[in-house]
Amino acid sequence: MPRLAAILVVLLPPLLFLSSAVGAAELPPGGFGFKATLRHVDANAGYTQAQLLSRAIRRSRARAATLQSLATLAPGDAITAARILVRASDGEYLMDMGIGTPPRYYSAILDTGSDLIWTQCAPCLLCVDQPTPYFDPTKSATYRALGCSSAACNALYYPLCYQKVCVYQYFYGDSANTAGVLANETFTFGTNATRVTVPSISFGCGNLNAGSLANGSGMVGFGRGSLSLVSQLGSPRFSYCLTSFLSPVPSRLYFGVYATLNSTNASTSGPEQSTPFVVNPALPTMYFLNMTGISVGGYLLPIDPAVFAINDTDGTGGTIIDSGTTITYLAEPAYDAVRAAFVSQIKLPLLNVTDTSVLDTCFKWPPPPRQSLTLPQVVLHFDGADMELPLPNYMLVDPGSGGLCLAMATSSDGSIIGSFQHQNFHAIRELSMQQRLVALVLLVASAACASPAASAFVGDVRVALKHVDAGEKLSRPELIRRAMRRSKERAAALSAVRSRGSARFSGGTSEQQAPVGTPVRPSGDLEYVVDLAIGTPPQPVSALLDTGSDLIWTQCAPCASCLAQPDPVFAPGQSSSYEPMRCAGQLCSDILHHGCQRPDTCTYRYNYGDGTMTMGVYATERFTFTSLSSGDVLSVPLGFGCGSMNVGSLNNGSGIVGFGRNPLSLVSQLSIRRFSYCLTPYASGRKSTLLFGSLSDGVYGDATGPVQATPILQSPQNPTFYFVHLTGLTVGARRLRIPESAFALQPDGSGGVIVDSGTALTLLPGAVLAEVVRAFRVQLRLPFANGSSPDDGVCFMVPAAWRRASSTSQVPVPRMVFHFQGADLDLPRRNYVLDDHRRGRLCLLLADSGDDGSTIGNLVQQDMRVLYDLEAETLSFAPAQC
Numbered sequence: 001m002p003r004l005a006a007i008l009v010v011l012l013p014p015l016l017f018l019s020s021a022v023g024a025a026e027l028p029p030g031g032f033g034f035k036a037t038l039r040h041v042d043a044n045a046g047y048t049q050a051q052l053l054s055r056a057i058r059r060s061r062a063r064a065a066t067l068q069s070l071a072t073l074a075p076g077d078a079i080t081a082a083r084i085l086v087r088a089s090d091g092e093y094l095m096d097m098g099i100g101t102p103p104r105y106y107s108a109i110l111d112t113g114s115d116l117i118w119t120q121c122a123p124c125l126l127c128v129d130q131p132t133p134y135f136d137p138t139k140s141a142t143y144r145a146l147g148c149s150s151a152a153c154n155a156l157y158y159p160l161c162y163q164k165v166c167v168y169q170y171f172y173g174d175s176a177n178t179a180g181v182l183a184n185e186t187f188t189f190g191t192n193a194t195r196v197t198v199p200s201i202s203f204g205c206g207n208l209n210a211g212s213l214a215n216g217s218g219m220v221g222f223g224r225g226s227l228s229l230v231s232q233l234g235s236p237r238f239s240y241c242l243t244s245f246l247s248p249v250p251s252r253l254y255f256g257v258y259a260t261l262n263s264t265n266a267s268t269s270g271p272e273q274s275t276p277f278v279v280n281p282a283l284p285t286m287y288f289l290n291m292t293g294i295s296v297g298g299y300l301l302p303i304d305p306a307v308f309a310i311n312d313t314d315g316t317g318g319t320i321i322d323s324g325t326t327i328t329y330l331a332e333p334a335y336d337a338v339r340a341a342f343v344s345q346i347k348l349p350l351l352n353v354t355d356t357s358v359l360d361t362c363f364k365w366p367p368p369p370r371q372s373l374t375l376p377q378v379v380l381h382f383d384g385a386d387m388e389l390p391l392p393n394y395m396l397v398d399p400g401s402g403g404l405c406l407a408m409a410t411s412s413d414g415s416i417i418g419s420f421q422h423q424n425f426h427a428i429r430e431l432s433m434q435q436r437l438v439a440l441v442l443l444v445a446s447a448a449c450a451s452p453a454a455s456a457f458v459g460d461v462r463v464a465l466k467h468v469d470a471g472e473k474l475s476r477p478e479l480i481r482r483a484m485r486r487s488k489e490r491a492a493a494l495s496a497v498r499s500r501g502s503a504r505f506s507g508g509t510s511e512q513q514a515p516v517g518t519p520v521r522p523s524g525d526l527e528y529v530v531d532l533a534i535g536t537p538p539q540p541v542s543a544l545l546d547t548g549s550d551l552i553w554t555q556c557a558p559c560a561s562c563l564a565q566p567d568p569v570f571a572p573g574q575s576s577s578y579e580p581m582r583c584a585g586q587l588c589s590d591i592l593h594h595g596c597q598r599p600d601t602c603t604y605r606y607n608y609g610d611g612t613m614t615m616g617v618y619a620t621e622r623f624t625f626t627s628l629s630s631g632d633v634l635s636v637p638l639g640f641g642c643g644s645m646n647v648g649s650l651n652n653g654s655g656i657v658g659f660g661r662n663p664l665s666l667v668s669q670l671s672i673r674r675f676s677y678c679l680t681p682y683a684s685g686r687k688s689t690l691l692f693g694s695l696s697d698g699v700y701g702d703a704t705g706p707v708q709a710t711p712i713l714q715s716p717q718n719p720t721f722y723f724v725h726l727t728g729l730t731v732g733a734r735r736l737r738i739p740e741s742a743f744a745l746q747p748d749g750s751g752g753v754i755v756d757s758g759t760a761l762t763l764l765p766g767a768v769l770a771e772v773v774r775a776f777r778v779q780l781r782l783p784f785a786n787g788s789s790p791d792d793g794v795c796f797m798v799p800a801a802w803r804r805a806s807s808t809s810q811v812p813v814p815r816m817v818f819h820f821q822g823a824d825l826d827l828p829r830r831n832y833v834l835d836d837h838r839r840g841r842l843c844l845l846l847a848d849s850g851d852d853g854s855t856i857g858n859l860v861q862q863d864m865r866v867l868y869d870l871e872a873e874t875l876s877f878a879p880a881q882c
Contacts, residue, residue, distance in 0.1 A: 032235060033256025034190030038093040038110060038242070039637055092324050092419055093242070094216050095253060096536060096577070096622075096635075098188030099203075100140030105188075105536040105576045106132055108218040110253070112323045113286055115225035116170050117187075117232075118178050118204030119218030126208045130217040132576035137205060142186040152202035153182055155226045168204050176211025180204055189255070201232055217576070222323070223285035235259075240323070242422045273385035282315020290383035291319040291415065294334060296341035297376030307333045308415055317414045325418040327359075328394075329411035338378075342406055345376045351403040360410075362403035380417070393421050528679070528757060528858070529653050530690060533624040534640075535575030540567055544653040545690065547757040550665040550720055551591075551606050552623075553614055553641030554655030561645045565654040572642055577622045587639040588618055590663045604641050614643040638669050659757070660720035667870070676867040677757070678882035679858055681830065688882060705879035708823035712873045717749025722868065724875055725821035726753040726854060729768075731775035732814035742768050743854055752853050755866075755875060759857040761793070762832070763849035769794075776844060779814045785841050795836070795843040811842060818856070825877065831860050 094107040099119060106119055120127045122134040137143040146153055146166045153159045153166035159182075160167040166182040187201045206218075213219075221228040222238070230238060237259040242251040254260070278288040291308040294301050308331065310318035317331065330338060339361045343350060348363035378394045380387040396407050407420050528545045534554060541554050542565075555562045557569045572578040581588050581602040588594050588602035595603045602618040619642050625634045643655075650656075658665040659675070667675065675692035713723035726743040729736050742765060745752030764772065773794050777784070782796040798811055816832045818825040834843040845859045865880040 032196070032233070033254070033258040034196045035258050036095050036190050036253045036255070037635055038095050038240065038251040038253050039107075092326060093251060095220060097220065098197075099135055099185055100137070101142040101186050102140075103186075103188045103197075103537075104133075104135055104140075106135070106217040107215070107536075107577060108220045109214060109216040110220050110222055110323060112222045113320075114172070114219065115221035115223040115228040115231075115285055116168075116178075116204050117201065117218075117220050117227070117229055118170070118180075118206050120178075120209055120213075121180060121205035121207055124207055124209075126210065127206075128209050128211060128213055130213050131215060131579045132217045135205065137183065137185075140185065142199065143205075144184045146182045146184055146202065150182075150202075152184075152227060156182070170204060172211065177209070178204055178206040179208040180206040198233065201229075202227060215579075221285075224287070225285050228285075240422075241425070242323075242419055273387075275382035275385040278310065278318070280310050280315050280318055286320050286322070288318045289321055289417070291380065291417075292383060293381040294330075294338055295377075295379040295381065296338060297345045299341065300381075301334075301337040301341055303334050303337050307331050319415040319417065321417045321422075323419050323422070325416050327420050328408045328418045329416040330408055331415050332410050332412065334415065335408065335410040338408060339406070342376065348404070359405040359407070361406040361408070363405075365404040380421075387421075387425075389421060393423055396420075528688060530625075530657060532657075534570055534621055535572070536577035536622050537575075538622075538624045539570055539575070541570060541654045542567055542652070543655040543657045544650070545657055545659060545757055547659045547722060548720065548754070548759075549608070549656065550658035550660040550662040550668075551604075551614075551641055552638060552655075552657050552664065552666055552669075553606065553616075553643050555646055555650075556616060556642035556644055559644050559646075561647070562643075563646050563648065563650050565650050566652060567654040570642070570654075572619070572621070575621065577637070578619060578642075579621070580617050580619045581639060585618075585639075587664060587669075591618060594618065606641060608648070613645075613647045614641055615645040616641055616643040618642070636670065638666070639664065658720075661714070661722070661870075662720050665720075673871040674867065674869050676865060678865045678880055679757075679862045680882045681862050686882070704881060707876055707878040708820075708825070709869075709874045709876040710820035710823040712868070712870075712875050713745055713752070715745055715749050715752060721752075721754045721756075722875065723752045724755055724856070726818060726856075727821060728819040729772060730815070730817035730819065731772060732779045734775065735819075736771050736775055738768055738771055750852055753856065754853065755856045755861075757858055757861075759855050760859050761845050761847040762857045762860050763847050763853075763855040765852070765854065766848050766850075768854070769846060769848050772846060773844065776814060780811075780842070782811075782842070785839075785843075793834075793843050793845070793847055795841040798840045798842060800840075813842065818860070823877070825860075827860060828863065828879070831862055 093110045095110045096105060096107050098105045108117075108119065120130060120134045122136045124134050127134065147164055148159070148161035148166050150166060153161075153168075156166075156168050156170075158169040158171075160169065167180070168182045169177065169179045171177045181204075182202060183205050184200045184202055186197060186199045187203075188195060188197045190196055222230055225231065233255070235256040237256065239254045239259040240251060241254075275289055278290050280286065280288050288310060292305050293303055308317075308319045310316075329335075342361055346363055348365065351362040351364050375391060375395060378389045380389065394407050396405055529542050530545050531540065531542055533539060534541050543552075543554065555565060555569050557571045557573075559569055562569060582600050583596035583602050585602055588604075591602075591604045591606070593605040593607070595605075597603045597617070603616070604618045605613065605615045607613050618639060620637050620639055621642075622635050623638045623640075659667050662668060666672070670692075672692050675690070677688060677690045679688045680686040710724050713725060715721065715723055723745055725745075727740050728738055728743075743751070743753050776794075777796070780796055782798065785795040785797045813829055813833050816827050818827070832845050834841075834845055836843060845857075849855060861877075863880060863882050864877050865882070867876040869876065
């Protein structure tokens with residue numbers, strides 16, 4: 001009995017279901033395809049840009065060494081170049097997939113340089129670290145071990161057989177390996193909108209594994225062999241659009257009918273070009289291209305095209321396009337020519353680099369402010385196509401030397417076009433269905449995979465917002481009175497935080513010097529809720545939206561102290577994508593009160609301005625948003641607080657999504673440059689909408705009046721908030737005599753005017769509010785209501801004649817206008833007046849801020865399309881029918 005089969009004999013009893021199914025999976029007829037997100041293996045691990053670059057360069061060096069080592073294998077070796085896989089165990093991109101029935105979800109390394117699909121399986125004799133539990137075939141209704149005579153077993157280079165069950169061994173070039181049972185299983189791919197379930201995919205159920213899985217739980221081979229996902233699905237096309245691995249924005253994968261270069265998938269900004277794939281019999285799995293030359297600075301370099309060609313006698317040389325290598329490696333003569341061209345055209349001194357550095361064409365870059373520098377354009381020439389590289393795809397600041405470096409290195413054998421050069425290109429790999437192993441064309445177009453103004457992956461996201469009191473069957477006056485109570489508490493918290501910001505600036509006592517970023521939100525007393533899901537598989541969460549704080553968090557099980565909420569408490573143990581953040585993670589250090597718990601786990605405490613607190617583990621997890629407009633699902637990894645000790649109230653929510661301006665917020669983590677909302681009146685029964693990404697570019701299609709814009713201001717003492725420049729107020733036909741300084745943001749961080757989604761009423765300093773109330777009383781000529789409670793605000797008694805008519809809305813009310821820098825907001829009556837018919841009162845939807853600054857509340861913003869443009873630093877608004 002072979003040794004491996006003997007070791008695996010203990011695993012066979014649970015694997016008795018034997019399947020003879022072979023060949024391609026049974027796929028739905030016609031129109032097959034799916035979309036999926038890819039994320040970099042280091043995404044959201046909290047590394048700095050320098051650390052991300054260092055790690056990627058290390059992996060590239062290891063993978064290139066593996067590729068180059070294949071050329072040195074003698075033809076008579078037991079393991080020939082054709083039979084040893086080239087993948088360095090630390091891949092670059094992960095894709096999510098479901099395995100089994102019911103599906104268990106895993107993140108697996110995508111590899112265009114190998115074929116086998118595999119994951120680690122229980123019981124595991126030897127397994128490597130992974131973020132999720134091992135796949136348990138006994139818990140799946142569709143798991144079937146493959147027989148020794150199956151076509152998939154015969155496709156293995158080193159199959160073994162035990163009791164008619166196929167046992168596989170798979171070796172990688174970096175000494176990584178996996179061994180176990182070859183089986184058929186049902187796989188699930190794609191997001192909700194394009195999700196497909198495919199039966200009878202052959203995969204390795206690994207029980208003996210060595211190497212590294214780089215934050216993944218297995219591998220998905222996208223090579224050209226018969227065991228790869230591409231071959232098994234029988235789809236002629238797949239494509240990807242890779243974002244920068246320095247960005248939190250995930251990349252996209254398109255399969256089958258979705259693999260096109262149209263605007264549905266990515267915003268292409270250049271011509272579509274194609275070049276044939278070349279087959280290398282010595283390395284049939286990999287994608288080779290016919291590279292013909294390189295231009296630098298408009299000059300075609302004197303490189304013999306044979307430098308890029310495959311050697312017909314032994315299969316060495318050639319040019320591979322590879323998703324698993326970061327930077328590009330060029331055969332030595334080609335690299336020497338490129339390096340010489342850069343040295344002659346860039347007027348900066350060369351840096352001396354160490355022998356351990358991968359990047360050795362580095363220039364001394366002066367510290368900021370840096371001189372204006374023109375860098376030569378790089379074009380890679382292929383058979384029938386020219387790939388003009390954007391500057392970020394071939395130059396970077398090396399973390400080791402601090403210099404400006406060419407993102408290319410020398411190779412002792414052949415060339416590799418790495419993923420760094422693919423970034424913001426939409427690349428399609430199209431295969432012949434008649435000869436599946438003969439690739440026909442590689443289509444490449446310059447694309448905006450993650451535009452700075454609107455990240456591509458959030459290009460079509462419109463989600464619903466519901467008011468916290470929705471469904472309570474309350475009248476509009478009752479709803480607003482409840483909101484008034486919440487506004488009063490929030491006003492106190494705003495005042496406390498602003499004053500602490502001022503104390504920090506002026507050097508107050510330690511008690512006064514509250515940390516920068518202390519949020520303003522009273523516990524739970526927010527106004528709007530967004531439905532989303534967290535984890536894999538997704539668990540529903542209703543989160544309160546807050547433009548006045550940053551942390552994203554929800555309550556987690558097991559919960560030592562949890563608050564009442566409408567959804568089940570999030571269970572991280574039931575999610576395959578949950579991962580605690582490391583203590584050295586950048587987002588961990590951005591949390592004001594953070595700590596470290598063994599083993600290397602970031603913990604947090606987040607205090608709100610009214611004493612509310614959440615505490616727990618800071619982690620990364622997949623958040624899912626479903627777009628109302630398209631039905632598409634946005635699933636992205638985010639850093640969030642998993643709160644196990646919480647104090648306060650969540651007011652019909654299960655957590656909070658901070659939309660502030662600090663690094664912890666959703667806006668910052670997704671690099672969202674534009675978002676907008678349209679808030680419906682409380683009692684309307686209609687849901688409000690939140691838009692972010694490219695949809696925000698055309699948000700004013702529903703506008704019923706002119707679009708106006710005013711600058712967004714920033715306060716170093718209170719960096720979370722969105723400040724605007726309010727210059728004055730008009731009541732009736734008269735502009736009030738209020739000095740502009742009453743609204744000014746002071747150098748010590750006090751004062752100023754905040755636009756806030758979490759406050760219902762508009763809050764004004766006492767002296768300003770008194771002037772506004774005086775103007776209304778003079779023009780209304782109505783007495784103040786007697787016995788008003790603080791929750792009623794400023795109310796006037798309506799004459800008896802109007803009360804008998806059961807309508808206060810017919811009482812003429814002076815208009816109210818907010819004057820901003822460059823814009824005038826002329827309010828509809830319902831946005832600043834409450835008609836309380838039952839009590840016979842008119843109430844102003846204004847309150848005292850506590851004499852420290854002003855807040856534009858959400859009642860003022862109702863039936864307004866409000867756009868936050870963080871690139872232009874403007875707040876725009878227009879009346880609309882939300």
